Amino acid sequence: MNVTKNIKETAKKLLADKKVDLVVGFAQGSLPLRSTPYFARTPEEAENLIWSATCENNLANFVRKRPEKVAVIAKGCDVRAIVGLIKEGQINKDNLTIIGVPCVGMVDRKQICELVGCKDILEVTDTGTELVLKGKDFEKTVAKADILFGSCKTCQYNTPVLFDELIGEAVPAREADYADIEAFEAMSAEERNAFIAKEMEKCIRCYACRQACPMCYCTECFVDCGAPAWIGKSAASVDDNALFQAVRVFHLAGRCVDCGACERACPMGIKLSLLNRKMVKDVKELFGAEAGVSLEDPPALNTFQFQDKEDFLL
């Protein structure tokens, strides 16, 4: 089945029938291995919509608090964020049409870059399971499954948990896999500290992580607040950079949908999702809760039960 073709047709029909004013999806990007968020408002514009292994952005970001009727082309993680946002009153479900697309994972530009020694890739052909990468003086074929984003490799919700229409066939769910976090937990406190410090040293405080996060929508982020200034604004302070991420992770406790958008957006290649996934794992273990998997589940940190674990309290 040609997913791109079906997306175009579905979007065109929704727009032509005036069921929605806008379809948010992806268009071909300006570089190989890039696609780009796209806003189609007419059936003609819907012709530009595509689906590929590079549709890496979480589009839930673009459907929050919109006045018009919107349809969104959403993969599993986008939908988890949408579910979370509906529950937090950020999206009016009545005005949103979810065109779900089961997703086997998006490919990671940074891993691919390393595979070819970061030489310029000029052309990419997707054969279905493999990508053929062509540059000025090289050609390399890689299996897509080997170069997925970390968050895609461990994704358990490839098939959207909520949709009005599903394009493509449901993908069976994976077993939970927190091997990366378990390895992190197995490190000594000093090792973990050193690891985080090394990562945070790269931070330039561009806040791409926060802006790309569908669940980070505070009108004024604590890090920007000037009175009081909770945290230093200088990127030179590794401690402040780490504090920023730590507070972000805590604010996302029980809300992070583990989409990895933060890590993908980071221009400096900081391993951000490690901290978030540690929290995701803890919330799951402590409260049996997962964010954005059902409209009915109460938000993990907004409910209290007597059997809730509290051994982490001092």
Added chain:
Amino acid sequence: MIINKSEVANLLSKLACEYRVIAPVGKNGLVEFAVLKNGEEPRLDYINTKKPGKEILFPQSEELFNYTVDAEGVRMQDNVDPQATVVFGMRPCDVKSLVLLDNVFKNDQYEDVYYLTRRNNTLIVGLGCNEPAATCFCSSIACGPFSKEGSDIFLTDIGEAYVVEGISEKGKELLAKLGLAEASEAAKAAAAKRQQEVKADATVNIEGLSAKLGGMFEHPFWDRLHEKCLGCGACTYLCPTCHCFDIADEATDCNGCRVRNWDACMFPLFTMHGSGHNPRPGGKARWRQRLLHKFNYFVDRYNATACVGCGRCIKNCPVNLDIRQALADVRALD
């Protein structure tokens, strides 16, 4: 003149006796400008450093001065940095960006002593690009992979060696002291060939663009350009010509320092008034500012375009909002 690649490390050690030597090095998986440690080899095979060269003269975070207030009054310690420095192996786009930033940090009334002191004590060794990236468009914007503008000394990679040219008086003086061998005619010809033949993308046409943008403030074009922008600062922080900054105090009680940090027109608080009124309230106004600042306001003020075509904003944008496309779209408008 000429220097074999195998002799570069020696040359830099020699320079390090008199200068602080800053060069691109591999760090945490990225290529960054850093002060070369004793015996450390620079990475000269890079396309572009992750962070732009501006950070050498205009660091992301900089303590301007420290102060102490006590019974005896106020004492201030100014942190001007006059250390003689050689930057070795900076790409022409980054070198050009410094020429542009000079306009900003020295205007008709004021001089930014922190930037200018560093600038005046820094000698730039530019390094031509044999293989510009697909995102590079310096050849479109008054620059180019072998543009020597702003370099004191210029290197052209001819395989085994660099052909070395003294550009400024300062550069020629240093070269005279270094005693490098003269380049053979063949080497000079090889360098000339590279300089002539290698081009980056030259299809971004900015001719007449400033005038056109000047009349476009109210154009509906801006309504959609910003739509996919997340509002982060990756493009501006990694841009070699973006120079906006914030000034803040970091202090305990009355003792502290005045800090300058990079800031970005993409952030809402950048222009927010104390009253809560914001003259640039959303992505539309902010993207308009970004494009107009680079391609119209800067031209108005300094008669130059505030873009060098390094492509960092294109490579690093989380949503692939490509400035080349934005410029082409402006051009295509009636």
Added chain:
Amino acid sequence: MRNPYLPLPMKLVKNFTETSDKLIHTFTFEYLNEQDAESFQYQPGQFAEVMVYGKGEAPFGIASSPTEKGILKFSVAKVGVVSTALHMLEEGTIVGVRGPLGNSYPLEQLKGKSLTIIGGGFAFTTLRSTIQYILDPAHRGDYGDLTVIYGARNPGLLLYKDELAQWDARSDINLITTIDREVEGWTGRVGFIPTVTKEVAPKTDYAIICGPPVMIKFTLPVLVECGFTPDRIIMSLENRMKCGIGMCGRCNVGSKYVCKDGPVFTKEQLDQLPNEY
């Protein structure tokens, strides 16, 4: 190279609660070093960055007039970190002042001309500087008729009440004060600035106007009606600023920096610029 970022030390000699809501204080500073008093040469309309050690600095219009020697005055509303810290300072505290910054009202060009000055709310500070300057015996003869229209929400919110009383008693200035709603004991006018301006219908060569955006918006058409051409209406802008020297890049309106090319612009100049202030 003179470092434009370094503040001069000054001593707070008076922290005066200016308005009945206590949200605006007027601060009087004295130079600690005599040579600083010589070097700090300013004109009405300019501003300066005032620094509270340990808190930071913020830009404020200079409310004193250069004719008041040895001191600087600022009237500051309590809105941000620095202004709040300023409000709490004890007299005798050392602060930093960086400036003067920006351009000024074109008082040279206005010589021999009659003038209407219109102010609203607490945006009366640099206008006070201008009025003091013109009323100074050394300068009064250089200027023609002077009309001042000044309004606030209620009498308690008017700044410089003692001086208003003194000006009112003089014959070489026509002072009209107004409040938004009638209050017992108030003898001035009642009504918004645009309405009062229309009633007064000033016929002077130039007008200087400073106040909240909504007041400006509705007063400008009245001035045009009164016959002021855009080149004869002078305004002062207030964008967010940091460096004050045209480098940090946040206060621009089009290609002009409010901090360096302004804050004073004629309406004619502003009509050429985008509406981003």
